[in-house]
Amino acid sequence: MTVKVEVVEGGVPHTKIMVAGIVASLVCLYLSYLNVLTNTEMFSFFGGLAVVSALIWGSHTIKVLCSYGIGTGVPSAGMISFGSGVIAMLLATKFGIVAPIAALIIGVVVGVILGYLSNEVLNMKIPAMIQSLTELAVVGAFTLMGFAVLMTGGFTFTSLTTGSITILGVALPSFQVTFIGGSLIATAFLLGALAVQHPFNACLGPGWTQDRMLMCAAECGFLSMFVAAIMSFALVPAGSAIISTIIGLIGWAYTYCKYMGLSKRDAASWLDAKPIPEVEGH
């Protein structure tokens, strides 16, 4: 299992993508704090942008990890990313304003423990394992936190567990209509878990190219942002939800067209209703 099948050749080095991912996600999460400063929820869409940047970084981490011949493990990498990320994210929300940084630190701790267990106890002995699982845990935590900000407007535990329900024109506090009480976190979990593994899972093969995969990651991120923004109509004012929805939709349409263009560039041929071409020897 330790034979490295393919390496990242050319393109942007992984470290650069990782640093850019961490910085962009943290900045976006903190920009959403403008919600508190301006006493609105207009800046919730920054959560969605944090999701996109974390997913781009995460998809490349999966590429690095899965280059070590664990082809069928691509979807499970997405699952462990969010399984460990949800622990870090939930615990971090208790830290108030430092929540995003707390998510980073707790994610690193959880990831290192999981990486150690799989490499040393389960004896997988994959060189990139510890670093990749650590990165993936942080990706999961950032993505879930981004979804939380997008849907509720805040990343503190209070904003995720207190909502209000209007009965006969009277607003009553309610735990049921919240990110955690309504289990929207389950939706965010799978939205992120599939979005982080899909780009590499969809683009793997001998003709893998980095720009195409990263474009696919951005596309998955914006698509998830779009549907999450629609869910946010239930929890944030309509104006803020509309902003997030429009940004998600425009971002998705742009990246989707780009991705299709890159696939056309990389494909052997692009045929419409043509028979199987003749190949020598068959």
Next chain:
Amino acid sequence: MNNIVFGIGITALIGALAAVAGAAEDTESNIGSQGDPNSQVQLAPQMGYIHRIFNKAIAGEPPAYGLWIVLGAGLAWSFMAMQLNAVLAIVLGSVLAVFVQGVYATTAYVGRTASLKKFGQPIYVDILKSMTTVTMAHAFIAIFCTVTLCYLMNAALGHPFPLPLLGFVWGIALGAAGSATGNPYYGKERQYQNQKFGAGVPIAQSGNIVRYAEAGERNSLDNGFFTAKLGGPASGVCFGLIVFLELWRTILFENISAGWGAIIIGVLMILVFTIIDRYIEVWGRKTYGPYAKPEEAKS
């Protein structure tokens, strides 16, 4: 007593919805060559067998269906929280979830196929257009039925979980039922109709999947037709039984010794099914398979 009769009625309705969902799910995933059959569809061009079969690998079926259903349920939950009518909310939620499914399907197909450039596998735009829409139609049925059954569990049977969490649980269960029951027909037999029945896949034949149909070249709609006949209904029965028996034992026996009645009945059911499964397996091997006892290694 009235409560129990009402509960059993709802349980029967939920079971029927689950059966439809299971059948649609397996047909959808087989048209997309997801799960079990996928590796061979992916491998075929590398062995020189260029094909016109749709190949949308979006994780395995359980996580993929986990997402579609939890998304449909989450959106439906949000629409209901916005005071929308439940039926409308579920339909809108399912439509948006199907949109996401369709987008994932197209990116998976073009991405995987573009990475096979070296082997000359073309991207067929007509396949993309016709197969994606058909899988989306089937996925809509599966998502709508499953979200509806989750809603019924929550609203009519008083299940304590919120709708998205029920969608999470039953979505993964639906994908697992379709993957375990329906796919082997396609992955183990239909792709290898040119091999001896029940012989497995010899390594030399890896990737040599059936690419030509009764007339012309086979595409995934032919697989959909085939699945709708056998694999789909089998998956439907499987998922329907899972959901129905699960609720049936809870409704009838949960009042016996503070819930332990339902658990004991559950364990008994697992035992009964294990015995039935073993009997069928042994009978199937004896009747159909060329499964000879492995010979001792000759020195």
